[in-house]
Amino acid sequence: MNTAPSNSPADSSAGTSTLTTALQMSDVRKVYKMGDGSEVVALDHATLTLGSDEVVALVGPSGSGKTTLCSIAGGILSATEGRIVVGDEDISGHDAKELTKFRQDKVGFVFQSVNLVPFLNARENLLVVDELGKRTGAPAKARADQLLEELGLADRAKNLPSQLSGGQRQRVAIGRALMNDPTLVLFDEPTSALDTKLGEQVMELIRNEMKSRGTAAIVVTHDERITHYCDRSVHIIDGRLEA
């Protein structure tokens, strides 16, 4: 069942050198100013490069800076310092409006609690991305149908999230993340709400989907058991990345 390759940081870094870059974070810092004037460094001189179809596990304990790194890479947060390039777009100096547009076009998100829109069926949850972004209409509908087919959810297209199992909801969320044909997909603890078996199935699906589409992904997790589905693991502790 487990078809994921074994990996190590050493052999994955060798792989990235031959790939187009999906994400390049250079010396990125995120500092929060507190009410009492003190500063909290959430991300400290982080440098990370992802190849175009590379799946990287970002591992670290709670409060280590995983979410901050992910949010900056996805254009949800702005960095205090450093350079962030996703695909061919340097988002380091983007304002809020530009970041919104960037998120519509270049990034896919799968959130920890899946967070599907509860009153929309599976197909409509995928089409939300188009409605919020380019509004292409028919092509988006065709893409949604294709993604649902590929994710094995064609017969569940009309089901509301409440009528789907946990694994099916996770697959819908993955489909939603892929709707805009992103350069980078960010998975926030994708298996945290699933049992071990289902978690493994989802990770296998993530890996297969990313690889088949040539899309890069960061999988945020604190569960070392699933990291072997990724090309490599990057650890983060106290805002610092460790190889």
Added chain:
Amino acid sequence: MKLALKELRRRPGRFATATVILTLIAILLMFLGGLLDGLIAISTGAIRAQNADAIVYSDTAQASFVRSRIDPELRAQVEAVDGVSEVGGIGNVQLGARVPGNGPRDLASVALFGYELAPDGVPDAPPYGQAWADESIEADGVEEGMIIEVGPARTPIEIVGFVEDTNFNGQSSLWASPETWRDTLSANRPDAQLGPGVFQALIVRGDGDLPDAIDAATDGATDSYTVDGAVDAIPGVTEQQATFNQIIGVTVAIALVVIGLFFALLTVERTSLYGVLKALGAKSSTIFAGLVAQAVVVTTIAATIAGTLVVLLDVLLPPGSIPLLITPARILLSFGLLLVAAVLGCSFSLRRVLRIDPASAIGTTS
């Protein structure tokens, strides 16, 4: 916005409470407005019906027929004003009328007018002793051809037909010749009887700004109004309007607060969902437009239900039981006020929507 409308369609239960409350508020708003319109209508119909460019009272009358006197000399001055083409005298007396078949104490309140120039919708004055009656008097059992006895002197007046929307001071109007009015006034209000040729007011037709020209020509011996001005000047009308409009204003304010609170609570409840949508690329303006669209739809549904119920109530109420006048204009005005309240109420949530951080979607479990 499509997303918001889909939510309304698929989760109507979430909006049921707000819709019910808004429907009740809309009913109250339309009912109050209908009462105001009804009260104003039965107080001012006789003046609104006048086909006049100026209505002329004597200088100290304060637009009251009872206090006004226009003698033939003053009338001649008015007739001589440039632009005046027609002048007709008008007078009024308000009395109780005995209706055949009703009890001796069951009087119908009437306002008997004597007129020279016929108001809109009223034929020329009938022969002596006869009158056209406003149709509202039918609620007192009066029928065409019936002779009613007016005032303590029991002056007989034969009803020769009915006219619409000409009531005055909440009483059914009777429209008679000047002689009929003058004799009825003398017989029933001896203290207020007027000499030959004397009227209480003048109806003037012509060109130009006649009220000012007439008052200037009479050197202030007259107090002249346009028809609209005369309606507003009827004692009590402005006060009634101000009172009801204040109540209507408070009702609109309550609607605004209800909508504001409802959508503020909804926004708080949806913070997580909005965070996700923002992370997916939704603009704050898109989310806020969705809220406004939902508020507008809820308000439209509430106003439609309320409008239907108020019209039904108007149909079911026995004629003359309460002065309720439901018009499309009043329903549309109430709807418009509620829409404004809905949009303003939603704006309470704008700041909250703007402050929702898309980063909240990541790293949270709910």
